[in-house]
Amino acid sequence: MDTNTEPQVAVGVEGVTNNIMGDQEVLVVTQKHQHYPLPIIPALYSKLLLLVVLPVGGFLMPVFHNEETGTSSFSGLQYLHVCVWAVVMLLTWYIKGEHKNSRILGYHDFYNSTRHLHRTTFYIMSGGNVILMVLACLVRDYCMGGSVSRCSVNISLSPVNYQQITFLLEVVIAIPFVIKHIVFVVRFNAAAAPPDTLADDLAFRISGPESYVGVRGPSSLEWVLERQADLLQVLRHRNSLLSQQVFSLTQQLEQS
Template sequence: MDTNGPSHHRQARTSVDMTRSMEEESLLDGPLISADALHSAIRKEFRSIPTHVHAFLLTLVHVLYVVASVCVAVLCVLKFGQEEMCSRVFGNVPGESAIVLGKVGLWLLVLVFTWFVQHHHNRARRRGYLRFYRLMCRLKDLPFTIHSAGNVLVLINLVAGLSQAVRIYLLLTILGVELLVVLSCLLFYIVKVHRFNSERAAPDVSQEDRSHSYSVTSQPTETGFREGSSLEEVVEKQADLIEYLKQHNTLLSTRLLSLTAQH
C-alpha cells in the first residue's frame, strides 16, 4: 500500500497536467482577438466632456455683465442725464449696489460651474484619463479663485471711504482686469477640452500598452518612481491607476465575451 501511494499520486498529477494542457491547447486553437479589435471596442466607450459648452456660456454671461456694469456706472452712478430710466429699472436700489449684487450673482454662477466641471473631470479620471485630469486640475479652479479675489477687492473698495466717482472708477477697473484674466483662462480651457473630445483617445493605460507593443524603445510608464518625481505624486498616480483598472477589467471582460461571440 505504501509503495503504490506515491505512484498513484504521480499518475493523478500527470492526468491533471495532461487535462490542463489539453484545455489550454483548445483555448489557443479558438479564434484569437486582435489588439486592434479590443482597442476599437474600448474606443467606442469614449465619453466626451460637455464642460467646454458651459465655459463658453459663462464667458458670454461674464462679458454681458461687465458691459452692463459699465452702462449702469456711466448712466446711473455718474448720472449722465439718465436718472429717470435708472429709477424705472432699479427702483430704489442705487446703481452701485446693483453692480455689486450682479457681481455676487456672477460669483455664484462661477461656483456652480466649478462644481460641475469638477464632477465631469472626476468621471474622466475614473475612466482612466489621468494625465488629462492632472493637466486641467489647476486650470479649472482658476476662474473661481480669480472671482473670489475680485470680490475681496470690491469689498475693500467699498469700505475704503473714497469718493463716489473714485470708487466707481476703481470698481470698473477691477471688473475689467478680472474679465481679461478669467476670459483668458476660460478660452484656454475651452480649447483644451475641445481638443480632448476631438481626439477621442483611449485611456492612458491602453495608450501605454499600445506604445509598448509597437515600440521597443518606448519610455517607461509613469506608474513607478523616477528621478524628479515626488513620492506623493507617484502614490496618487498608482491609486488612480488601481481604481481605473478595477473598472477597466469589468469592461474588458464584457468586450472579450462579445467579441468572442462575434468571431
C-alpha cells in the same frame, strides 16, 4: 425555427461556453478602446460669455440706472458681481465633476494638465468679491458723496469707477485661462484617444521615466503614489462594471 442564441460579449475575461444546443459561444472580455469625450464645451462658452457680460454690465448699469429704484449704482454693481460669481460657481462645480469622471475613466494625463484650469476663474472671481467687500467698507467710511461722486479731491474716481476697474482686472486675468481650457478640451475631444490606462506604455506612465535604464528624471514619491491611486480607482470602476456584466450573464443563463 432557429433556436441558437447570439454570442454574449462582455468585458474582462475570455472563455468558451456551450449553449443548450451544444454550440460554442465565445465570450470575449476586453475593455473597449473607445473615446469618452468631455461634454463641457457649452459650459465653458457660458463661462466665457459671463466674463464678457460682467464689464459690459458694469459700464452700462450706471448710465441707465434710475435712483428712484431705492438702490444706488454702487449697490447694483455689487449685486451684479455676486450673481455672476454664483453662476460661475455652479458651472465650475459641473465642469469639475465631468473632469473627475474623465479621470475615473482613465484619462489621468489630461486631468492633471487641466486640473487647475477649471477652478482658476472661480478663484479669480472669489478674490474679486473680497476686493469689492473691502471697497464697500472704504466707501462707507471715507466717501461722503454718492456712488458716482468723486471720493477724493486729488483723485477724480468715484466708487463706481473702482468697481469697474475691478471688473476689468478680473476679466483680463480670467479670460486667457478659459480660452486655454476650451482649446485643451476641443483638442482632447478631436483626438478621440483611448484612456491612458490602455496605452502600451502603462508601466512607464505609472512608474515614471526614471524606471527605464539610461533615462534620468526627477524622483517624486508623491507623483508615484498619486498615479498608483489613480490606477486603483480605475480598476475599482472596471471591477464594478464587470460585476454588473457577470450578474447580467448569470440571469441570461438561468432564463435559457
